[in-house]
Amino acid sequence: MLVTALWLLTRAWHASILDRYEFRQLQTAVSAYWMKVDGYRLDYEFPIFGPPWSAPLEFPIYQWVVATVSRILGTGLEPTARGVSVAFFLATLPAVYGLAGLLGLAPSRRLLVVSAVLASPTYLFYGRTFMIETTALCFSTWFLYTTVRAVRDDRWLLAGLAVGFALLAGLTKITTFAVFLSPAALLIWPHWRSGWITRARSPAAFRRATLFAVVPVLLGIATALWWVRHGNGVKATNPFSGFLTSQAMAQNNVGTWSQRFSVEYWRQHWGNISQMVLGEAPIALLLFCAALVPSSFRRVAAGSAVFFLSGPLLFPSLYFTHDYYYCANAVFVLAGAGFLLAGIWDAPHLPRIARLLAVVVFLGGQLLLFNRSYAGYAQRVLPAPPGIAAVIRETVPTDGVVLVYGWDWNTLVPYYAQRRVVMVPLGRAPETKVLDEVLARLPPGSIKAMLIRNDENLRATPDFIRERTNRFNLVAVPVATSADGDLYLAEDRIPDVLARVRGRTFAGVIFNAPPSTADPDEILLREVDATALALPLLSPHPVRVRGRYGVSAGLSDGRPTVMANATSELEFIPPAGATQIEAEMGLVDASYAKGGGDGTDGISVEIYELQPNGLRHMLYHRDLDPAHNPADRGPQAISLRQEGPFTRRLIFRITPGLHANYTNDWAYWSRITIR
Template sequence: MLLRIFTVLFCRGMSVQAPSRTESRLLVGLFLVALAYSLHGVTYHWTKGFLSGHEFRQTQTALITHYIDRDDNFSLLYETPLVGKPWVSILMEVPLYEWVVVGLSRATGLPHFMAARSVSAACFYLSLPALYLLLGRFGLPRPRRLLVLALILCAPVYIYYSRAFLIDAMAFCFSAWWLLAFVRAMDERRWPWLVLATVAGTGAALVKSATFAVWLPPAAAYGAWLLWRDLRAGTGWRAPGQTLAWGLATVVVALGALRAWIAYTDPIKAAHASAWIFTSKTLSQGNWGLFDLRALFSAEVWRQLLHCWEQAIASRWIIAGGLLAGLALPRVRGPVLGLGAAFFAAQALFPNAYAYQDYYFYSIAVFVLAALGFTMVGLLDTRWPRVLVALVVAVPFAAQVHAYWQDYRVGQSADLKGGFPLTDLLRDHTPEGSVLVIAGADWAGIVPYYSQRKALMIRNGLEDDRAYLRRAFNDLEGENISALVLHGPLRQHQNLITIAASRLGLDPRGPTFSYQEVDVYVPKRLAAELRTRLASAAPYAGVTVHPPRADEAVWKHLVAITPERAQSEFKAFQPAPFQADFQFGLGWMGVGGRQVLSAHPDANLWIKPPADATRITWTYGLLPGAYENPTSKTDGVEFIITGELPDGSERRLHRRVLDPWANPAHRGEQTETIACSLRPGEVLRFSSGPFETPERDWAYFAAIRIEP
């Protein structure tokens, strides 16, 4: 039964009357009005940088485009710097769309978002000839094909998302031309159509496989019908074999290229700390709900699907009524049934994707719109009064206009340049090339894109995963981290703030500035200068800059070390320290037959180096008891050398984390030799601090030598 439903999608020789000259003129006029309406909607607020409509997804595509252009990187290993290093991690599509956007931007000087809108709109309008020719395979006279195209042009989803910074319009265009080429190749067995099918199918599969996937079942059903027809003819295996060979030839390259891309990218994504959710299996079964019967029969999923119908297409009642009316009209029943089945089959294939992401309907709205168009054609052939037919035909168009102006037009009307004061501040006042750490916004690229900064976005649910946080922060070692950005409830997540403060050199006692429901912590080395600049800069609306916290004499246990004590106790430290701040007091213990200085965090030791010093040798370690018990062990200790300058500023000269439980090479005594170029009057502070928590952080300093 399902096969029969799909095969009628391409039924030919449908019995329809030839349109009269008056009807033809009216349909041409309707098409031209619909085209003008579509162009107006697509180009409305064309120069506004705000990416209205699933901005989180548009900004991801925009970020890819930005870094392709900035780095002149047109390879398949493109950067999507959203979920931390390695930046090459979210490889979901071959970036053909992004390459075209960059090429157009370079050729015309258009900003990326306008070039992207141009590419998306061009792809949509270039798909119309393919749809026009496909409608001809149904036996529709030319003027009546324009009626169906007019419905497509007026659809809210094809107005709103044909101007989006999304790959969907390009995948749709490739899919439409592939389906036309497939049908013509199967009917005519001509090589030019096979070549077109190969090129368009490969483009569709690599740009967005989820779009191509929902255009395959109708084609497969038509191919199966042709094969069944050949077998029924009983003329041997030659004809069925040729049909099968031609059918496979139209998709073998496309599916082979897609398989190769998946095999190439899945291991890269799987190896990343959090990008593994974008592997093909996880994405299709988890995010899209591939063949998920629970989702398919979920009342919540269907509630969302029906809402998306009303956003993207028209009222659910108009859609349902139009399909039922078409099924009641014998002349158009087949096409209405087949096209409607294609529409519903796609949602059955990926129920979650369509229920929660209305832009996914860009790929399949054409099927149900074409079905409604055939219902209208059927009405034109009835004996109903022409005035009544005209009124009924006008209903779907009126419903589409109402749906667009009630929903999408409102968002599209926002007079915004893109971004908001928080992203403006981050772009203007954090070092170019620096990295943001963001939590509470999942992996939405809005803040990284508008601030033009790379980001480690801590995905929702991972903020309490210490193993993940450790790995993600370790991957950022050596990067210039310029801010911790906390959204919503995570503003109160003290464990995350404490860990980030330890790793990034933040003051955990309070944010540097806030914007609405966002707190931003800036590293201590940048915070004072940032506050100074902001005090003299034009204000950023809604941003509150918090005064610095009183330093509370951070050194609560500061003690002076007299020369006599230094000479008697600190013989292994050259030069000898002159002051210390050890949370648990200065104390010595025996390790390996010698006395070492206990440095359980927090511990700080100050030394005035020789003016001609060029090398620091530091010996330190953790006691075996810190890591030998698997149920109660250290989670790491960081050892830091900080240079304190006479003007009160600081700079980090060295940092190393010892984690002897996870890394056996960190067990036992460690000796570091650090090259240095010191500044006049600079004092060195040798510190130990907890990597995450201070539990069993039994560290010690054995020796320090600073030499020319």
Template sequence: MLLAFLCLSYATYFAVRYAAQAPLDLFNFRQSQTALSAFWLASNGFHLAYETPVVGMPWSVPFEFPLYQYLVALLSQLTGAPLDVAGRLLSFVFLALCLLPARAITRQLKLGDATWYVFAALLFSSPIYLYWGRTFMIETTSLFFAVAAIKYFLELLSAPGNLRSGALFFVCMSLSILQKATTGLPVLAILGIVYLFVSLHALLDRRAQGTISYWRFCVPRIVFAAVYVIVPLLIGALWTAYTDHVKELSPMGKLLTSNALKGWNWGTLAQRTSAELYTKVLWGRVALQNLGGLLGLAVLVLAMLSKVEKVVKYALICALAMGLLPFLLFTNLHIVHTYYQSANVLFLLFALALALTKLCSRYLPELPLVPVIALLLVGSNYYWFSQEYAPAARTVFDAENSRDYDLGATLKREMPNDKAFVGYGNDWNSTWAYMAERKSFTVPTWAQDYAKLAANPESFIPADKLGGVVLCSEGTNYPTVNELSRWVSQRPAWKMSMVHGCFVALKNTVSIPHGANVRAVQCDGGFDRADYTVSGDQAMFTVAGWAKFAGEAADSRQNLLISLSKDGGAPQYFEAIQIARNPGTVTSAGANRGFSTMLSPPQMSGVYRVGVARVLGDVVEACQLSQDVPVNVK
């Protein structure tokens, strides 16, 4: 009991302590996708065709039913908690709630309190649940409803006419499948097999007694199966058909329908017999890191071979089946994703707790082996958690250590709320869109008409809605920086900059007043770079540095300009993009005051003076900072 309490307490502390972490940690692709959906549900209200604006207009590409996402949005709005905090804590709450139906199940089957306490200790020390149980993901929500459905299923077996239990089973099972089909479907399959087994056993008993009426026996059970098994499946199928219909309305969504992804979801026969599945996933990722390795496997095997009570043996078989079947059904998903096991390892942990307590109570009741072995298993879990998951959970993301954080912060600050951006070099990952709180078409290389999209970012976002272009990779599959520079140079209302090694083009947002009064002011700052380069047929004048004007707060947005003059002539002004300083050059005065611009001027020669200014109302304030740049001067 004490061990379970300590493990739960530490898991709760860990979840709360790191709840504010941006969803940029492990598998940020899935976390940020869920977070992006929750953000736009909070902004737009609940819709079945909810928006996940990362693959272009019309923005909606629904996958799972958005129960968790909408609850996160409501929790954030009602409490004022940041969305990241609400998402992570709600995920952990659903994990903790799994203890309630698990407690009821142990009592219904008379498995003993010790089983539940050991299960709780294993669950909340398991690396999978310590980490993934507090991420911005739907996994624990679907898992909770699946475990709750098992509780009500057992009630139905003992009292088939119990309408309350029937209704709650139906609701919980349907919600589990709707929230994440790959979690709910294996559980429903095993429960269906259990019901078939129980029905056949009852049929044989009645036949032996000579008291059977096949009509009266079969009809109620067929109705039971139809209502409690087939209807939840039908609801899941109808939701999938609806989401496929919505996706078909989007050029990118057509590539993400259930039929288009069936190979990705189900995997191949070769994967089901591969060494990777059994050595890397089942042994390394599951048994070794979450079940105590050989110790846990030995306990499970001995329990299966022992003469424990029949109900214990059946419960072990069912728990093991629920834990192992998903690997054979959704093989590719479990190989590729380390978080997918959070849907089913809980059942293996329950089986291990049951095996341990029943083996010890039956064969060595006088020895305190249960707490000793449980402590060893928990210690093993914590060791493996410390190797990878704990450091990942403790990472604090900022503009220095995270490209996606830096890009998102820049886009959020520099782009109007009603504009969208096109991104290259991030697959169709939602990290940029979520951190920027902007809609996007983050273009994967496997998109249809990719060459057209690369050459014309406005192809799928109308020009009046397009506010930015991000390029983070160059090569045969992406636009080059020269191509992006050429695209910007053809649009006078755009500017270009470098942010964390990526190239960002944005629409100008600062209006330079015609005939503006220019006044000289003092500011802190300096230039990191001011040079002219030529690559191929494309010239580039790059200016970067930092500046802080008097009276400006460190985190406020400045309407920064770069001035460029030749031989003492009148300066031309170009809008700059405000950025964080590059890692290693941050100073206390300039950490949030970086600026960068990349100009594509016609052929240049002579000595050019570069300066820094800002627009303040109808006045241009020219900072005293300046640097002379010789261009093509011999």
């Protein structure tokens, strides 16, 4: 089972983390990224709300490990995070094995308990995510094992280990640590009771047993509460992060009594359990096994089920909303399942083939459940990172700050942009005084860009945009637009930005060119009589024509064309309802056939839609270099069928390309049809 689990855990190792609960994975990834970049500190960087650039959630043990391993090995952050999660999950298994031994299972039968844990869909999926779940599980399981062993064996070394694991578990994730407290009490009780009632131990040994049982728990809880209070204090220093304090999140974390007694609540849990933790067929098999095994096995299985249910009883809202919380408690019900399988394996009245079949059916049923519930994430094409984040990474200086509206505190863009941001939470966009308070802590001129995403939660009016762009000296129209937001930059940055991204594709992003008056070629372009180009090959006819070397009707390689050497522009008014553009253009053969380096070094062809504010939405861009790329020779077809409808003027532009060299840039249009 271990080999199968390792194979499943390591599939699609370099796949995107945008698979399931990416919101939570990205939060962890952001803090790990900035630890790797800027080093370690107690108030670790979570730079999405502004100074102090920190809003501590969990104690960052997992993130520290990921950042350290990634830095030492030189590996990517995401595959490293997967490796660390898998390592912590595997490190949990010896403790599970040991706990099964404490409950009386023979060494070989304990492997059935470990196998039941390994086969769970919950751990096969979340055991490889960029999350802290397996880290908290590992520390908590070892806390449970070492504490029980310390009390039973009266050993200071084990007690010291129990304290260490309790501190680590409580700091890493207190909601996971809390689920392990009742199992710890129940497993410790028989050993502590023997010294209290039967006087089987000396008074000194009994006092040590009490100490070993109580101190790890108290220190773990106290340390966890200290961290929560410390984090609250840091979050409270920024008005945008105050909603993340434990007081503000109390109802979301703890839930209500009505939830705990809600039929709908438990129906949802049953759906989560039967689809992601323990399948219906394996459950049916276990119920059958329970009727055939000794009562001692049934008691362990029943107790394990109760401990499993303690998670959703303690934190109903969290378990109702996030199925990854089952990483904390699934180990109990799975261990109980392993006990029932061990009982069946040793059932003397069953034939060996029946006992083997029970184990195979259980493990196979769990693997089939994984295939139905989670395996698809390793097989499907996952969403790509937002293209606008890559644009920000390319265009905003590393020390620059981006003001973000419309994303609440979703760290998707900040993580992939790798820039510090000030994210204005949803519903707080109008609170300019609060924004002033946050930005006053930044050095002047820190805001280098603004990203605004309009959706049902934010409708940014022109006045809203104008007020903020004026304040931060940004152009009031976006340099790039996408479904993930419009990006606004300072005017003096736009030419450099457009030059940097020229010829490159960013998923889902449309770039806007500055008004033509900002183009250094503008003063060199001459107006041409557009009526002279009322040719059949242009439909509709152009309403404005300009060119550095003129634009005229002619022949290119024997074909009627419009000769439009770089730089040139043809402007059209699209007919009503136009949705498609079909065009053909190229460079005449003689332009690149010359020897001795006198030929063209390439051109760029661009199609824009003119905006009311003067900016140009880029619809099409391609660089042609026929001298070095045979595919760029001859007529080149252009077809735009998805970018319409076209309601504003269209500009067909040819420029000298990346090298800004006009030598022999003899370009032509042989057809333009807008319909």
